[in-house]
Amino acid sequence: MNALEVRAENLTVRFGGVPAVDGLDLRLAPGKIHGLLGRNGSGKSTLAALLAGFRKPDEGQVLLSGGDLGAPRSPYEDAVVTSRICLIRESGDLYDQVPVKHVLGYAASLRPYWDHDLAGELLDKFEVPIGKKVQKLSRGKRSALGVVLGLASRAPLTIFDETYLGMDVPSRELFYDVLLADYAEVPRTILLSTHLVSEVSALLEEVVILDRGRLVTQAPVDTLRGRGASLVGPAAVVDELTAGLAVLAEQRLGGTKSVTVLGDLDEALLAKARSAGLEVGQVGLQDLFVHLTAPVPSKEARR
Amino acid sequence: MFDDRSPIYLQIADQIKNDIVTGALAEDEQVMSTNQYAAFYRINPATAAKGFAQLVDEGVLYKKRGIGMFVSPNARELLRGGRRDAFFADVVDPMIAEARAVGVPLSEVVRYIQKEEQ
Numbered sequence: 022m023n024a025l026e027v028r029a030e031n032l033t034v035r036f037g038g039v040p041a042v043d044g045l046d047l048r049l050a051p052g053k054i055h056g057l058l059g060r061n062g063s064g065k066s067t068l069a070a071l072l073a074g075f076r077k078p079d080e081g082q083v084l085l086s087g088g089d090l091g092a093p094r095s096p097y098e099d100a101v102v103t104s105r106i107c108l109i110r111e112s113g114d115l116y117d118q119v120p121v122k123h124v125l126g127y128a129a130s131l132r133p134y135w136d137h138d139l140a141g142e143l144l145d146k147f148e149v150p151i152g153k154k155v156q157k158l159s160r161g162k163r164s165a166l167g168v169v170l171g172l173a174s175r176a177p178l179t180i181f182d183e184t185y186l187g188m189d190v191p192s193r194e195l196f197y198d199v200l201l202a203d204y205a206e207v208p209r210t211i212l213l214s215t216h217l218v219s220e221v222s223a224l225l226e227e228v229v230i231l232d233r234g235r236l237v238t239q240a241p242v243d244t245l246r247g248r249g250a251s252l253v254g255p256a257a258v259v260d261e262l263t264a265g266l267a268v269l270a271e272q273r274l275g276g277t278k279s280v281t282v283l284g285d286l287d288e289a290l291l292a293k294a295r296s297a298g299l300e301v302g303q304v305g306l307q308d309l310f311v312h313l314t315a316p317v318p319s320k321e322a323r324r
Numbered sequence: 325m326f327d328d329r330s331p332i333y334l335q336i337a338d339q340i341k342n343d344i345v346t347g348a349l350a351e352d353e354q355v356m357s358t359n360q361y362a363a364f365y366r367i368n369p370a371t372a373a374k375g376f377a378q379l380v381d382e383g384v385l386y387k388k389r390g391i392g393m394f395v396s397p398n399a400r401e402l403l404r405g406g407r408r409d410a411f412f413a414d415v416v417d418p419m420i421a422e423a424r425a426v427g428v429p430l431s432e433v434v435r436y437i438q439k440e441e442q
């Protein structure tokens with residue numbers, strides 16, 4: 022399998038002294054589909070640009086290894102490494118004065134694993150006219166062209182940074198289908214940066230959650246499903262049972278309190294909660310994501 | 325299709341078990357490959373593989389090398405036995421609680437059920 026392993030060590034970028042990515046340590050296992058989740062401004066795009074060698078970190082380093090690269094190398098200003106990384110951004114980064122077919126020609130000459138037949142097949146599926154100039158394409162078709170370039174490059178590290186925002190729902194679903202199909206055929210390391218958590222989460226194997234340039238959590242996505250629980254009932258009982266747990270959010274209405282906690286609740290606590298008449302519910306991934314990246318953390322969550 | 329409140333691999337396993345209990349999947353019938361399953365339900369292939377592996381561990385599915393996965397010959401009886409054990413706790417007790425809460429006498433519930441027997 023020609024897939025890259027990604028390592029980031031103490032990765033830091035500052036804009037005017039303000040950190041956008043702040044001392045990040047990270048490892049992306051080769052050959053998996055990873056999700057990069059975070060609110061707007063959490064550092065997702067800066068991180069994607071760093072991993073692809075589009076910019077130099079102020080501190081720390083990015084190291085890529087494995088596949089046909091072998092030993093760890095930094096992507097910045099290394100043409101061999103960057104030819105094996107394909108970052109597709111929402112803006113497209115496309116040379117837009119030329120017809121689509123010329124853009125494909127450039128990609129073919131720059132990408133060592135470019136698959137011409139796949140590109141043609143995908144352009145048909147997304148109905149992108151190859152004779153038209155890129156600047157004449159609608160936003161949706163331009164995004165689709167980005168997706169085609171990203172997949173047909175078959176790069177050992179492929180990053181889609183909100184590429185599909187300009188696409189309507191049927192086109193996004195088509196993107197998810199062709200992504201899974203081509204990944205099954207040629208497994209490689211894929212990073213999907215998005216805030217459409219509920220739409221994308223089933224496609225992922227691992228997830229990285231960023232908040233204000235820092236790592237909130239990295240985990241297999243399936244283990245995060247059901248990791249959060251909500252307890253609702255009389256305030257005094259809820260407080261007693263949730264003391265000492267990582268509380269993500271709380272709400273109060275009269276004498277009733279609702280608390281969202283992180284982590285697996287043990288059987289003894291669950292039994293106690295039920296016998297006290299509390300309502301116990303599981304918190305979905307989307308809600309967990311919202312709580313984990315809340316603008317102002319409650320004092321309990323900071324403990 | 326899948327909700328995000330519990331691990332998808334467990335939901336996959338439950339769904340296949342349900343298909344076996346209802347007879348939608350016959351014993352010794354081949355199930356979809358993990359890649360087919362992943363494409364069909366638009367989920368990560370590793371997640372699908374984990375769900376299938378769980379069923380192999382439980383003896384519900386078996387593997388034929390190089391061919392694929394099949395429903396075990398005794399899978400239906402195995403699963404029905406498990407569901408029967410849980411039937412009163414999972415189905416009947418909540419029904420009794422609901423009947424009491426809304427004021428339906430249990431004698432009326434019994435009469436209703438007895439009509440089904442005839």
